[in-house]
Amino acid sequence: MLIYLRVLKESFNFAINALKNNKLRTFLSLLGVTIGIFSIIGVLAAVDSLEREIKGSLSALDNSTIIVMRFSFGPTEVPQWKRQQFPDVSYDEYQYLKRNLPNTESIAFSIGVPDESIKHEDVTSTGVGVGAVTHEYYDIEAFELEEGRFFNESESVSGSPVIVLGHEIANNLFGNFDPLGKEVRMYGRKLTVIGVLSKQGASLFGGSRDGQVFLPANLARRVYGDNNKGVYPQLILKPEDEVDNAEYIAVLEQQLRNYRGIKPGDINNFFVNQLQGFADFIDNITGQLNFIGLIISGFSLLVGGFGIANIMFVSVKERTNLIGIQKSLGAKNKFILFQFLFEAIILAIIGGLVGLGLVWLVSIAASQFTGDFQFVLSSWNMFIGTAVSAIIGLISGIIPAISASKLDPVEAIRTGM
Numbered sequence: 001m002l003i004y005l006r007v008l009k010e011s012f013n014f015a016i017n018a019l020k021n022n023k024l025r026t027f028l029s030l031l032g033v034t035i036g037i038f039s040i041i042g043v044l045a046a047v048d049s050l051e052r053e054i055k056g057s058l059s060a061l062d063n064s065t066i067i068v069m070r071f072s073f074g075p076t077e078v079p080q081w082k083r084q085q086f087p088d089v090s091y092d093e094y095q096y097l098k099r100n101l102p103n104t105e106s107i108a109f110s111i112g113v114p115d116e117s118i119k120h121e122d123v124t125s126t127g128v129g130v131g132a133v134t135h136e137y138y139d140i141e142a143f144e145l146e147e148g149r150f151f152n153e154s155e156s157v158s159g160s161p162v163i164v165l166g167h168e169i170a171n172n173l174f175g176n177f178d179p180l181g182k183e184v185r186m187y188g189r190k191l192t193v194i195g196v197l198s199k200q201g202a203s204l205f206g207g208s209r210d211g212q213v214f215l216p217a218n219l220a221r222r223v224y225g226d227n228n229k230g231v232y233p234q235l236i237l238k239p240e241d242e243v244d245n246a247e248y249i250a251v252l253e254q255q256l257r258n259y260r261g262i263k264p265g266d267i268n269n270f271f272v273n274q275l276q277g278f279a280d281f282i283d284n285i286t287g288q289l290n291f292i293g294l295i296i297s298g299f300s301l302l303v304g305g306f307g308i309a310n311i312m313f314v315s316v317k318e319r320t321n322l323i324g325i326q327k328s329l330g331a332k333n334k335f336i337l338f339q340f341l342f343e344a345i346i347l348a349i350i351g352g353l354v355g356l357g358l359v360w361l362v363s364i365a366a367s368q369f370t371g372d373f374q375f376v377l378s379s380w381n382m383f384i385g386t387a388v389s390a391i392i393g394l395i396s397g398i399i400p401a402i403s404a405s406k407l408d409p410v411e412a413i414r415t416g417m
Contacts (some may be wrong), residue, residue, distance in 0.1 A: 344397025
């Protein structure tokens with residue numbers, strides 16, 4: 001064990017000397033490894049950060065959540081002309097499923113409506129996202145209230161003029177004043193503020209709750225009516241735990257088909273969208289991005305590997321005399337082999353660490369310029385970068401190390417003189 005530690009120490013010293021004595025040559029040779037590791041870890045870090053941001057944006061809803069509407073989240077075989085004829089889900093269907101669909105933890109009705117302006121006294125916020133939902137939505141989505149409450153079942157059913165403000169909207173309209181119990185104006189109506197949501201931060205999809213308000217769906221129905229194609233009603237369902245998802249969806253589809261009177265053999269005129277399917281789709285996309293990034297970065301590493309091999313061949317030639325002396329003093333082939341292998345690995349790791357350092361600097365700069373989007377360089381990615389560097393060094397150093405270990409000591413001393 002001690003002999004290997006000694007070999008490692010000597011190899012490290014040789015690697016450092018190579019860096020000091022031949023700065024330009026070593027720099028150019030290691031540049032390929034640096035660029036390769038920078039590319040690979042940069043891609044991995046970027047995709048990981050993107051995936052984390054996307055899933056963070058979706059984390060408010062459980063992956064088992066199901067959304068029923070006349071649109072599909074993903075590709076579908078139903079032609080567009082036919083999809084355009086699909087009816088919107090209705091409030092009556094929400095009530096029907098609420099009474100008749102078994103194994104349902106919660107079901108909510110929501111209406112996607114255009115952005116609106118909201119006013120308090122002489123202060124106006126424009127482009128405000130409006131969430132028109134029933135009271136169950138609070139149980140499905142992971143809401144956190146900074147103060148006040150969400151509207152209850154009675155207010156939801158009656159469409160009471162109450163409203164819950166996002167953190168940013170509350171700050172814009174009221175500043176440091178308490179908004180609870182105050183009135184705001186929307187749709188030409190006076191609405192009473194009953195709650196303020198906790199700060200969420202920016203979302204990758206631009207749907208942060210900070211810039212939204214929530215009000216009863218029946219209030220929005222009175223404003224827009226039930227046959228307005230400019231709005232997008234949907235049913236949001238959360239099955240009970242331990243329920244088989246496929247069976248649950250089959251029962252849901254059959255219940256809705258029965259209610260709509262769809263004949264056997266006819267296709268559904270609605271879509272059942274699963275958030276788990278969307279999450280799997282995101283995983284598939286990020287996996288493909290990683291694969292493409294690795295292929296592209298592999299070419300840089302290939303160049304880097306040739307650079308390391310070049311350094312080692314030159315190093316073997318320059319130290320031929322020293323190798324002959326070591327062998328004449330009893331150094332075994334294995335000792336010489338490991339000495340050059342370790343040196344190649346150390347050089348590659350140095351190049352890789354420089355690449356990691358560049359990724360770290362870029363991640364800091366990117367996080368500063370992208371606001372709430374955090375570009376994260378994880379410890380796992382750093383480990384991958386270091387491991388890949390070591391592997392490149394090992395592969396690149398094998399042939400030079402073998403050639404050094406097989407040198408005849410007499411010929412080596414004579415050649416090196």
